[in-house]
Amino acid sequence: MPAKNHGATADYTEKIPNNVNLHEDRRLQRALESWQPNFLNWWQTMGPTLPTQDVYLRTAVNVGRDGWAQFGHVAMPEYRWGIFLAERDPGRKIGFGEHKGEPVWDKVPGEYRAELQRLIVIQGDTEPASVEQQRNLGATAPSLYDLRNLFQVNVEEGRHLWAMVYLLHAYFGREGREEAEELLHRNSGSLDSPRILGAFNEETPDWLSFFMFTYFTDRDGKYQLGTLKESAFDPLSRTCEFMLKEEAHHMMVGTTGVDRVVQRTVEVMREHDTDEVAGLGAIPLPVIQKYLNFHYSVSLDLFGGDTSTNVANYYTAGLKGRWLEDRRKDDHKLTSDSIMVDALTEDAGGEPAIGQTEVLALTGLNTDLRREYISDCQGGVKRWNRILEEGGVRQRLKLPHVAFNRKVGAFAAIEASPDGEQLPAWEWQRRQGEWLPTEVDKTYVRSLMQPVHQRGKIAAWIAPPRNGINGQPFDYDYVHLA
Numbered sequence: 001m002p003a004k005n006h007g008a009t010a011d012y013t014e015k016i017p018n019n020v021n022l023h024e025d026r027r028l029q030r031a032l033e034s035w036q037p038n039f040l041n042w043w044q045t046m047g048p049t050l051p052t053q054d055v056y057l058r059t060a061v062n063v064g065r066d067g068w069a070q071f072g073h074v075a076m077p078e079y080r081w082g083i084f085l086a087e088r089d090p091g092r093k094i095g096f097g098e099h100k101g102e103p104v105w106d107k108v109p110g111e112y113r114a115e116l117q118r119l120i121v122i123q124g125d126t127e128p129a130s131v132e133q134q135r136n137l138g139a140t141a142p143s144l145y146d147l148r149n150l151f152q153v154n155v156e157e158g159r160h161l162w163a164m165v166y167l168l169h170a171y172f173g174r175e176g177r178e179e180a181e182e183l184l185h186r187n188s189g190s191l192d193s194p195r196i197l198g199a200f201n202e203e204t205p206d207w208l209s210f211f212m213f214t215y216f217t218d219r220d221g222k223y224q225l226g227t228l229k230e231s232a233f234d235p236l237s238r239t240c241e242f243m244l245k246e247e248a249h250h251m252m253v254g255t256t257g258v259d260r261v262v263q264r265t266v267e268v269m270r271e272h273d274t275d276e277v278a279g280l281g282a283i284p285l286p287v288i289q290k291y292l293n294f295h296y297s298v299s300l301d302l303f304g305g306d307t308s309t310n311v312a313n314y315y316t317a318g319l320k321g322r323w324l325e326d327r328r329k330d331d332h333k334l335t336s337d338s339i340m341v342d343a344l345t346e347d348a349g350g351e352p353a354i355g356q357t358e359v360l361a362l363t364g365l366n367t368d369l370r371r372e373y374i375s376d377c378q379g380g381v382k383r384w385n386r387i388l389e390e391g392g393v394r395q396r397l398k399l400p401h402v403a404f405n406r407k408v409g410a411f412a413a414i415e416a417s418p419d420g421e422q423l424p425a426w427e428w429q430r431r432q433g434e435w436l437p438t439e440v441d442k443t444y445v446r447s448l449m450q451p452v453h454q455r456g457k458i459a460a461w462i463a464p465p466r467n468g469i470n471g472q473p474f475d476y477d478y479v480h481l482a
């Protein structure tokens with residue numbers, strides 16, 4: 001086993017904390033230092049709107065095994081976004097594609113420059129987008145614990161933007177610097193220059209949406225980062241490996257957030273012996289299901305078309321691998337393999353029907369990744385259903401059919417119910433309110449979003465967490481408001 005270098009602890013007196021020896025490259029350092037004020041300006045204008053004195057935050061300070069983060073109360077203007085890459089494995093070899101077995105690349109090969117830049121820009125665009133989508137949530141936080149988690153997710157998405165901007169500045173020259181500027185100019189929901197991917201232009205208007213977003217949409221991010229972590233371009237791989245570490249917390253916020261909403265709903269249902277909890281300050285299970293349906297289906301779209309020759313080329317070139325590539329039991333080249341992917345087929349009457357078709361494994365890689373994601377999402381549903389079962393409630397939550405509410409891929413052309421029953425357009429129009437949040441549902445959920453900013457207190461629509469952050473109790477002073 002090759003020895004690994006231990007990343008040096010970042011020097012927090014530096015303008016830009018990093019473990020990439022930034023001080024050795026004056027040009028790069030200056031480029032990043034000139035981008036930094038633009039980033040801070042973006043954070044000021046597009047970041048969290050709730051004024052605070054300080055927040056109990058985790059800050060990345062290292063990447064080594066003996067702890068990589070420190071916790072403490074930080075005044076937001078003093079938060080330090082750093083650049084951290086996971087430790088280098090000097091013996092690392094390319095794990096898939098036509099370059100399999102060759103040493104990984106420390107520089108960008110000329111022939112893959114445009115593709116790598118594109119992959120980094122698309123990933124980079126999602127990071128600040130989610131901060132923009134969530135910027136008003138602080139005003140309605142159900143507890144100081146939740147408020148702190150929101151800030152934590154936000155600062156880390158900001159750091160993920162830094163991570164991508166570092167790669168653009170360090171490896172892609174003038175074009176990379178221009179793309180780094182564009183990442184601050186595009187904004188979520190903007191009519192003139194929206195974010196690149198659809199789900200990142202949807203607002204996150206309430207905390208149920210936030211928990212669903214961090215469960216389903218951040219989880220898409222986890223899978224995208226997982227494929228980039230396999231990349232032959234080693235700096236990208238190491239960057240994504242470290243981002244995945246932070247991402248785990250975002251998943252936890254989503255998973256336990258929905259846990260706690262379901263838990264509270266069960267308690268109110270039992271207390272009042274009724275399913276109709278809307279007037280009782282809890283969120284009815286059918287509304288939770290509708291939010292789940294929405295966030296899951298828009299997140300499925302983020303994986304792109306069911307087949308893609310671009311992605312096949314990325315794989316063959318070694319730019320982007322599969323989820324847990326090294327655990328796959330095949331030749332890691334896939335030149336002669338095939339896969340069944342979702343497709344519209346024809347029914348007996350020649351009408352389009354929900355079905356599958358066989359394609360080359362390489363062109364079906366989006367489907368492969370989407371399926372990994374779907375089975376991961378089942379885990380959440382299972383756990384939420386366990387809460388329902390233990391609470392003695394007979395209803396269950398479920399993931400809707402893959403054809404439901406899709407705007408990307410084969411099923412974008414048709415309408416389907418959550419059970420996968422194909423529907424004519426008029427019936428979809430008439431019935432979609434049964435399956436997706438209506439204005440009435442959203443208004444009700446928003447009406448519950450009254451801030452609870454007192455220490456140790458929590459809103460009535462959600463249960464308190466089982467554990468606090470970093471061993472602190474729930475009633476810890478996680479945030480001091482301004």
Ligand SMILES: [Fe+2]
Nearest residue numbers: 127157160221
């Ligand atoms: Fe992120």
Ligand SMILES: [Fe+2]
Nearest residue numbers: 218221247250
């Ligand atoms: Fe995230």
